[in-house]
Amino acid sequence: MRKIAIALAGLMIMASCKNENQQEPVAEKEQSGIEPVSEEMMESAVIYEANIRQYSPEGTFDAFTEEIPQLKDLGVKIIWLMPVYPISEVKRKATGDRSIEDIEDPEERKKYLGSYYAIADYSAVNPEFGTEEDFRELVETAHDNGMYVILDWVANHTGWDHHWLEEHPEFYTKNKQGEIIDPLNPATGESWNWTDVADLNYDNKKLWSAMTSEMRYWIEEHNIDGFRADVAGEVPTEFWEQSLEELEGIKPLFMLAESEDKDLFHNAFDMGYNWEGHHLMNQLAQQEISVEVWDDYMKKIDTTYQKDDFLMNFVTNHDENSWNGTVQERMGDASETMLALTYTLPGMPLIYSGQEYDMDKRLKFFEKDTIPKEKGNVWPVLEKLGTLKKESPALHGGKNAADYNRLETSADKKILAFERSKDGAQVIYIANMSDEEQDFTINLEGDFTDYMNGDTTTLAPGAKLNFQPWEYRIFRK
Template structure:
C-alpha cells in the first residue's frame, strides 16, 4: 500500500477525524526570528505580467517592498510535464524535473538574478514544493518506476491521489510511493539542492498531509541541518504536522468560515467556535496561514468579490490581526483581482484596475509594528469584545503595554452597536491616524462593510 500502512502514520491519519483533547505544547524554538512579524505574498509568475517571466516580475519587487511585503512565495517554477498535460501550458503542480527551471519563465540565470534581487531588497523567498506526485514524464518514471504507487488490483501506476489516499481526477500527475526509502531520500536531496544552490529561505509544501509523520520529521531535520533558518509551511490542517516541526499550517477552515460570515451572513459567533477548537487542537505557538484569496480559491472557487462581496478589506483586517495568524496576499489582490485566472493557460492579471495598495500597506504594517500582533506565541493574547449584532466581530490583542482593538462590520449596512469588554484607553485609529477614546463598554457606529483598528501603547 502507498502511504498509510506505516502504523504511526495510520494512527495519526485517523486522529485527524477524532482529535485528542490537547496537543502537547512543547517549546517550538525552531521558528526563525525573521518570521516573528512577517507576512506572505503568493507570486503567480505565469499570470503576473504579459511576458510571464522571472525578469518581468522582477521589475515589481520595489513596489511590493514599498507595500510592506516580507516573504515571496513562488508557485512552482520547475518544468511542467508534457505527457497527459491539461490545457496548453499545463499545471504548475505537474513537475517534470524537481531540479529544473521552467523555460516558459526564463533561464537558471534569470531565476538566480530574481532571487538575488529579492534578497538584496530584504525579501525572504519561499518556493512551492510538490512531494505527492510528479508529471508522467519525470525521469523517475523510467529510471525508478518503483518510486511510484501501483494500484494493488491492476499493478499500474495511479494518477495523483488526495491526502486521504482517495482517487482523484488529477490525470496529469503520477502518485509517488511513500513506503519507498530511496524515493524519500531522493526527495530530500532535491529539496536540499534548492537550499544550497539558490539560497531558498523556505518551502510551501503542497498536500503536506499526504506523506507520513516520520517522513516530515526526518526531512525537516535534514533541511534545518543545512539552514537552521528555513521556514516550512504545510498546505494542510493536520495539526500533527506542527509536531514534525512545520512552522505553519493552512487555515482552510477559517477561510471557508470567513467566506460564510462575510459572504453569506453567517453569525460571527462561529469565529469564536473556531478559535475554541484551535486552542484545543493546535500548539499555542503554531502559526496559521489566513487569507481571503490564493491560487486555488481564485481559479476554482471564484473571485473574492463573488465569495464575500464588498467585505474584502474587512475580512483581510481580520486575517492580519487574528491570533496566531500570518496574513497571505495573492497576486493582483492589491488591485482587487476580479477574475478567476485560468489554471492551464496564459491569463494575465489586469493591473489597470484602481490600486488598493494604500490599504494593504497600512494593513500589512500592523503586523510589523504592533507587538501584540506578532506571529505565533510571540503575539499577545486575544480577548473577545461582545456586541449585540451577529454581523459585527470585535476583539483586543494585548501584549505588555501594546493593545490592538479591532471592530469589523460584515453587513452591507451602517450599524450602531453596543459593546462591552474593551480596554478603556486612549487609542490611535490606525487607518485615519485620528485620536480615539474608547471606554470598556458603550456604543460604536461602523460603516457598511467597515472596520476600525485602534492601537495603543509601546510596540
C-alpha cells in the same frame, strides 16, 4: 516546537555529515545577503504568493524580479514562488476533463501550458520562465531587499514524463494490474481527477532519500530559504521530519504546509493553512453564519494547537481564485473587512499575485493570463496594514504571538470585536459582520485612534457605537 528539535538535529548533522567545502557556498551568500530565517522574523511577516506565469505579460523571472523592491511597501517578508519547474507534456491538462492528447489542432494545443504541479524535473527551471541564472538573480534581489524566498514543493506526485517513471517505477503507486496510477482520495479510494500526475509511494524509503536530495539542490545551489509543501498531509509526516533534519543542517528554513493538521507542526513545519477560518470568512461575507460561529472556531483552535503553532490567513490564493472565485465574487462588500481581519488575527497574512491590484477576474490555470497592474483601492490598504503588522508587537502572529481576547458587545451575533496585546502594545479590531446597519455598545474607555483614517474617538464604558454594513475599525490607544 519544530525549531528546537530541528536545531539540535541540525547541529549533529553538521558535525557528522557535512564538510567545509559543501557548506561554503551557502555561507558566503548569507554573509553578503539576508540574515538566516528566524522565529523573530515570522512574528511580523507578510507572505506573498508569486504566480510567475501570470504576474506579467512576459511571464518571466526577470519581469517579477524588477518589481520585487516595491513589495517592501506592502510589508512583504516572504516570497512564496508557485512551482518554477518544467511541466510535463504527457497527459497535460487542457480544459475540463480534457488533456492536450484530446486536441487535434497543433496550434490549439500550444496554448495549454499545463499545471504548475505536474512536474517533469525537480532540479530544473521552466524554460518559459527563464534560466537558472535568472532564477538566481530573483533570489539574490529578494535577499538584497530583506525578503526570503520559498519554493512550492510537490512531493506527493510527479508529471507523467518525469525520469523516475522509467528509472525508478518502484517509486510510484500501482493498481492491482501493476499500472502506475494518479493520486486517489484516501477517504473514498477514488481518483481526485488529477490525471496529469502520477502518485508517489512513500512506502519505498529510497524515495525519501531521492526527494530530499532534490530539495537539497535548491538550498545548496540557489540559496532558497524554505518550502511550501503542496498537499503536505498526503505525504507521511515522518518524511517531512526526517527530510527537515537533514536540510536544516545546511541553513535554517521556513516551512509552510498546505494543511492545518496539527501533527505536521511538531518537528516539520512552521506554519499551516487556515482553511477552516478562510471558509468561515466566506460564509460570514455571504451571511450564512453568525459571528458566534466564528467565536466558536477561535475557541477551538486555541485548544487544538500548541501555543507555538500558527496559521496563514488569507482571502484568496491560487486555488481559491481560479476555482472558487475572486475575492469580490465570494466576499462582495465585505472584502476589505475580511482583508483587515487576516492582518489582525493571530497568524501570518497572505497576498496573492493580483490581489494588490484589485484583481476581479479568475486567472486561467492551464493557460497564459496576466494580472492587472494598476494600483487602486487595495494597494494603500495593504500598505497601511503591512506597516501596522510590522511595527506593532500587538499583531505578532508567529511562535510567540500576541494575545487574542474577545471583547463583548451588545450585538455579538453581528459585531466581531477583539483585542490583540503584547509588550504594552494594544490593537483593537471591531467590525460589523452584516449587511445591515448596527447600533451597539462596547465596554471600552479612553481615547482611541482609528488607524486606517487617523480619526480620534473617545469612548466611555457602555459607549454606543453605530457601524454601517461591513464597517470596520482598527483602534490603537
